[in-house]
Amino acid sequence: MDADDESILAFLKAVSSRHRLLILTWLLAPRQHFPPQRDGDLVEDGVCVGFITEKIGMSQPTVTGHMQILAEAGLVTSRRIKNWVFYRPCRDVIAARLGGLEGLLGAAAPEGGGPDAQ
């Protein structure tokens, strides 16, 4: 387990919660899930906490907590505009973690295609 694996593990812990996985999929396709915002573009700036809170039907502090876990894993960034905080997905980081996970688990052959292949 090197540092790379640690970030993959953080990614897995972040998205292994039903609610966080759901939120992340919403953020990745925000116009499909949220109405337009006055003071920030859904795609360019992200989705404000209030929208997420309302849609998921949990308390605002709980949602903030989930967003912090996603942020600490590097999967989203936040930006403040006026009174709102907008969370936007980090598509490159998400792609990198998916790629890293595939590198760990996705090998088709047991030992690199050698004589061990089934």
Added chain:
Amino acid sequence: MDADDESILAFLKAVSSRHRLLILTWLLAPRQHFPPQRDGDLVEDGVCVGFITEKIGMSQPTVTGHMQILAEAGLVTSRRIKNWVFYRPCRDVIAARLGGLEGLLGAAAPEGGGPDAQ
């Protein structure tokens, strides 16, 4: 969240544990991590619980518990030969879950490449 997403979530919960992720990577490349076995081939039959227990340095019941979680997520299967139980990874299921996760998270563009793309 449909049934497909549920299996992805089960996959994520199974591999979001450091120890289980480690074990799964060992099982995927067993000859790199374990010595040959007398009564079962590492690749064809899988790795016996005793080997995993010794290598990971935890109690045998704890390891059995981890293996059951991996098995319930469909990521490994078990086979008994004589007194040993061998666990082998289900490479097709693992690949399917990885693919499903990419389908959820891997879209490069926000809304399918439409005018929302950044």
Added chain:
DNA sequence: AGACTATATAGGTATCTGGCTATATGGATG
């Protein structure tokens, strides 16, 4: 059959997780 071996189950405990309410913070607005 009886002893032995490897794994599974039961049961107990400490820690982690995920939710809540109440309150603080930091900007915006009048």
Added chain:
DNA sequence: CATCCATATAGCCAGATACCTATATAGTCT
């Protein structure tokens, strides 16, 4: 400057998780 608004933090509690030891189970071998 005072108020208000959206979000963040603090603190609490219930349930889940991850480990352990002790014991049961199921199969092998003499």
